[in-house]
Amino acid sequence: MSAPAPSMFTPVAEAMAEKSGLKMGRANLDEFAATLMELAKANANIVAVTSDSRGSGKLGPFGQALPRQLVEVGIAEQNLVGITAGLAACGKKSFGVSPACFLTARSLEQIKNDVCYSDVPATLVGISAGVSYGALGSTHHSLHDLAVMRAIHNVSVVVPADNVETRAAIHATAKSTKPMYVRFGKAAMYTLHSPEMKFEIGKAITLREGNDVAFIATGETVVHALLAAGQLAERGVKSRVISMHTVKPLDAETVLRAAKECRAVITVEEHSVHGGLGEACAGLLMQAGANVRFRIVGIPDEDTVTGAQADIFRHYGISMEGLEMLAHSLISPIRPM
Amino acid sequence: MTDRELQLKSVHLRKKTLEAIFEAGAGHTGGGLSCLDILNVLYNRILKVSPETFSSATRDRYVQSKGHSVEALYAVLADRGFFSEAELKTICHYKSHFVGHPTRHIPGIEMNTGALGHGLPICVGMALAAKMDHASYRVFTLLGDGELAEGSNWEAGLAAAHYKLDNLTAIIDHNTLQISGRTHDVCSNEPLDEKWRSFGWAVKVVNGHNFAELTEALSKPAEAGKPTCVIANTVKGKGVSFMEDVAKWHHGVPSEAELKQALGELDAAEKKLQEAA
Numbered sequence: 260m261s262a263p264a265p266s267m268f269t270p271v272a273e274a275m276a277e278k279s280g281l282k283m284g285r286a287n288l289d290e291f292a293a294t295l296m297e298l299a300k301a302n303a304n305i306v307a308v309t310s311d312s313r314g315s316g317k318l319g320p321f322g323q324a325l326p327r328q329l330v331e332v333g334i335a336e337q338n339l340v341g342i343t344a345g346l347a348a349c350g351k352k353s354f355g356v357s358p359a360c361f362l363t364a365r366s367l368e369q370i371k372n373d374v375c376y377s378d379v380p381a382t383l384v385g386i387s388a389g390v391s392y393g394a395l396g397s398t399h400h401s402l403h404d405l406a407v408m409r410a411i412h413n414v415s416v417v418v419p420a421d422n423v424e425t426r427a428a429i430h431a432t433a434k435s436t437k438p439m440y441v442r443f444g445k446a447a448m449y450t451l452h453s454p455e456m457k458f459e460i461g462k463a464i465t466l467r468e469g470n471d472v473a474f475i476a477t478g479e480t481v482v483h484a485l486l487a488a489g490q491l492a493e494r495g496v497k498s499r500v501i502s503m504h505t506v507k508p509l510d511a512e513t514v515l516r517a518a519k520e521c522r523a524v525i526t527v528e529e530h531s532v533h534g535g536l537g538e539a540c541a542g543l544l545m546q547a548g549a550n551v552r553f554r555i556v557g558i559p560d561e562d563t564v565t566g567a568q569a570d571i572f573r574h575y576g577i578s579m580e581g582l583e584m585l586a587h588s589l590i591s592p593i594r595p596m
Numbered sequence: 597m598t599d600r601e602l603q604l605k606s607v608h609l610r611k612k613t614l615e616a617i618f619e620a621g622a623g624h625t626g627g628g629l630s631c632l633d634i635l636n637v638l639y640n641r642i643l644k645v646s647p648e649t650f651s652s653a654t655r656d657r658y659v660q661s662k663g664h665s666v667e668a669l670y671a672v673l674a675d676r677g678f679f680s681e682a683e684l685k686t687i688c689h690y691k692s693h694f695v696g697h698p699t700r701h702i703p704g705i706e707m708n709t710g711a712l713g714h715g716l717p718i719c720v721g722m723a724l725a726a727k728m729d730h731a732s733y734r735v736f737t738l739l740g741d742g743e744l745a746e747g748s749n750w751e752a753g754l755a756a757a758h759y760k761l762d763n764l765t766a767i768i769d770h771n772t773l774q775i776s777g778r779t780h781d782v783c784s785n786e787p788l789d790e791k792w793r794s795f796g797w798a799v800k801v802v803n804g805h806n807f808a809e810l811t812e813a814l815s816k817p818a819e820a821g822k823p824t825c826v827i828a829n830t831v832k833g834k835g836v837s838f839m840e841d842v843a844k845w846h847h848g849v850p851s852e853a854e855l856k857q858a859l860g861e862l863d864a865a866e867k868k869l870q871e872a873a
Contacts, residue, residue, distance in 0.1 A: 308721075333751075335748075335755070337748040338720070341720070342721035342752075344718055344721060345719060345721020346722070349721070350725060350729070368714075369714065372709070
């Protein structure tokens with residue numbers, strides 16, 4: 260038997276999660292698949308398109324229950340997006356589901372032209388995003404997708420943090436007539452919200468109030484910021500934790516308020532430090548004339564270290580411990596270099 | 597509409613296409629003239645679509661994959677009443693809705709195209725939607741032969757046969773020229789008919805300037821359970837002597853003198869057709 264994948268959380272982080280009352284949910288991927296199936300059972304117009312990815316997309320049961328609503332195109336991501344767009348143009352609410360690494364690189368031109376420029380009601384679902392595939396290497400990582408999708412007009416970019424946000428995002432896009440890109444990973448996630456949580460595309464959710472340091476995090480990094488906030492509180496540091504589930508359009512008001520009210524702002528994302536949430540916030544704050552200590556946490560522009568997702572997160576400080584340490588250094592009286 | 601009426605219309609539309617490109621100061625002349633007779637037959641004999649029915653869910657769909665031949669498409673759509681012919685003068689002008697490639701801002705246009713290799717996958721999606729809805733509309737796309745080097749066409753070719761999309765017809769504007777020269781010199785894709793047959797398509801080869809042959813090939817699916825590929829043998833720059841079969845007219849824009857000469861040739865062709873009646 261192979262060794263189990265390393266945990267995303269150290270025993271100390273797990274203890275903090277328990278203390279904070281967080282319960283472990285399922286993978287956002289599983290939540291997505293279950294939500295899409297529920298919606299598709301109620302609406303025959305919903306169609307999933309897969310590129311030999313129904314297994315990795317957890318859509319096997321969908322295909323068995325609703326065979327007429329699943330289109331398999333084989334390993335052909337360009338075709339996947341073109342077909343998803345054509346279905347949407349003819350009245351279907353189509354979901355193109357493929358690993359984020361292939362979907363947003365190989366078929367970027369189809370995303371740009373067939374979906375976004377043509378303005379059809381298609382949803383592109385990037386599964387196993389970021390470094391979910393861990394040691395499989397950079398071919399399988401999507402550390403560019405937020406950057407490229409941000410630079411394409413007419414698409415919302417949504418990165419849910421937990422099962423509740425994932426479910427809400429899929430419900431929102433199922434009702435939308437506009438292009439949307441949703442990306443998430445495949446590791447089990449702590450549940451951060453109550454099921455009644457109000458979710459709106461483009462409106463960040465503040466999970467915790469505080470004025471010393473603000474963590475603006477997206478996707479599956481939000482939990483690490485929330486745990487860091489718990490640790491920091493024990494040392495008297497009050498942290499604000501914002502789930503920026505919509506990277507585009509960015510909730511500018513929430514970012515600007517955080518910069519105004521807090522002594523430091525730290526952005527966190529499972530993405531290259533180039534072109535993602537961090538630089539979106541930096542651009543906004545710079546142009547608004549904000550004067551705040553600011554750091555972007557993400558994957559640096561280098562050959563990504565080999566390891567499981569948890570190893571990679573820890574290596575680059577996307578962890579409770581890493582974020583706690585960064586926050587301390589950032590708000591210390593001696594201004595960090 | 598009789599063949600002769602279509603022939604006369606094609607001469608008129610060629611003039612409009614050339615005038616539009618001249619006014620725009622940009623455009624794709626050679627490919628527009630090579631596919632014009634195909635568009636004329638599609639919009640006047642085949643497609644169940646009109647300005648009145650364009651919002652109907654059951655209209656036939658046409659997606660121009662070789663989006664660069666948009667001036668010819670604009671001319672045909674104006675002639676069919678989707679918008680006024682006067683608007684052709686605004687193509688590519690500052691703030692015009694008439695971009696140098698098809699966009700859905702223009703009445704009658706289904707999808708934004710221009711990057712090559714996109715039309716066929718989109719049409720596979722459209723044809724699948726029709727099958728899912730048990731709708732009887734047909735889906736057509738027009739591809740350039742040079743465009744076939746884009747691998748996405750072949751991905752879509754596999755899927756269309758796999759899903760038995762006999763409501764889908766792909767027309768290849770087979771003028772054998774692309775921007776850099778002869779397609780067989782740039783990157784040979786022959787024999788096209790065997791390739792598409794081996795992909796599971798029903799294939800018809802026609803003269804792309806013969807209205808009867810085009811009509812016969814396009815009026816119904818070639819074979820139940822198979823998508824149809826119509827290879828239309830055409831001449832790039834068709835209808836203007838100095839543009840015919842010359843690669844440089846791929847995106848050449850006529851000078852005032854060249855436009856005058858081209859329109860003169862087309863006037864003469866028109867007169868000849870009228871006299872023959």
